[in-house]
Amino acid sequence: MSQALRIVFAGTPDFAARHLQALIDSDHHLVGVYTQPDKPAGRGKKLTPSAVKCLAEEHDLPVYQPQSMKTDDVQQQLAELNADVMVVVAYGQILPQSILDTPKHGCLNVHGSLLPRWRGAAPIQRAIWAGDPETGVTIMQMDAGLDTGAMLHKASLPIKTTDTSASLYEKLAEVGPKALIDCLDRLSELIPEPQDEQQASYAQKLSKDEARIDWQLSAEQIERNSRAFNPWPVAFFRHQDNNIKIWQASVIDQQGKPGEIISADKSGILVATKDKALRLEVIQLPGKKAMPVSDVLNARGDWFKPGTQLS
Secondary structure: OOOOOOEEEEEHHHHHHHHHHHHHHOOOOEEEOOOOOEEEEOOOOOOEEEHHHHHHHHHHOOEEOOOOOOHHHHHHHHHOOOEEEEEEEEEOOOHHHHHOOOOOEEEEEOOOOOOOOOOOHHHHHHHHHOOOOOOEEEEEEEEOOOOOOOOOEEEEEOOOOOOOHHHHHHHHHHHHHHHHHHEEEHHHOOOOOOOHHHHHEEOOOOOHHEEEEOOOOOOOOOOOOHOOOOOOOEEEEEEEOEEEEEEEEEEEOOOOOOEEEEEEOOOEEEEEEEOOEEEEEEEEOOOOOOOEEEHHHHHHHHHHOOOOOOO
């Protein structure tokens, strides 16, 4: 490492806290932590601090929770911290240009994709949804655009055919902090690389409506959806006036009328799609826990008889 940096950190959820922990463990000097204000959570709607705030307080770091970064007072406060760089990870606020310009080396962001692919809100999920062979994290210099800043460092990893958004999130939460520290340790040596706008794509936020299964799609696409939408919003289909969630499925080389149940046994419920078939292996009935199809059939075998048409 060429020089220890004075760092301000801005982040909110657990993913951000993993990066804050790496900074705490590094030789760099944290001079302040910004995070979102405490929010009501749980049945009692008790005000609850973010994962970043909890970690920062454990280490006696100064914590700031402004409602907005756009006020003069907040910007003056940040300037007085005299930071070399501000590290931003899933903070939850758009930073004005005046904030981006305050630290000596600007603001760096850890983004969960290999930019310029999948700028935006749901890069991990969209990478699985699209069938990308790999993903990763990009450390970039923040500018006024949405994830459009020059790139300083990338770290990639393959997407396995069994990866869900949940498993990939965990892997990136391991890769990201290491990439961040590597970037900061070599900051003075790195040459910013502009993003190629021609290669850019946008990771649109997920919706519950999007999670409903369309049996007219290919089996591969539906299977990827089931992994991309796990753990939220969870792929589902309507049957017997209920939403039935799909937690695990696989593609089988068999054909039939889209939406028709081809067979149902302890290995799974085989449903025809546009081309091949989808074998439902772990599903969740309303009011129940997710369970193997063999258990579901013991209780509700009458719902899934071969020849039944799913909507």
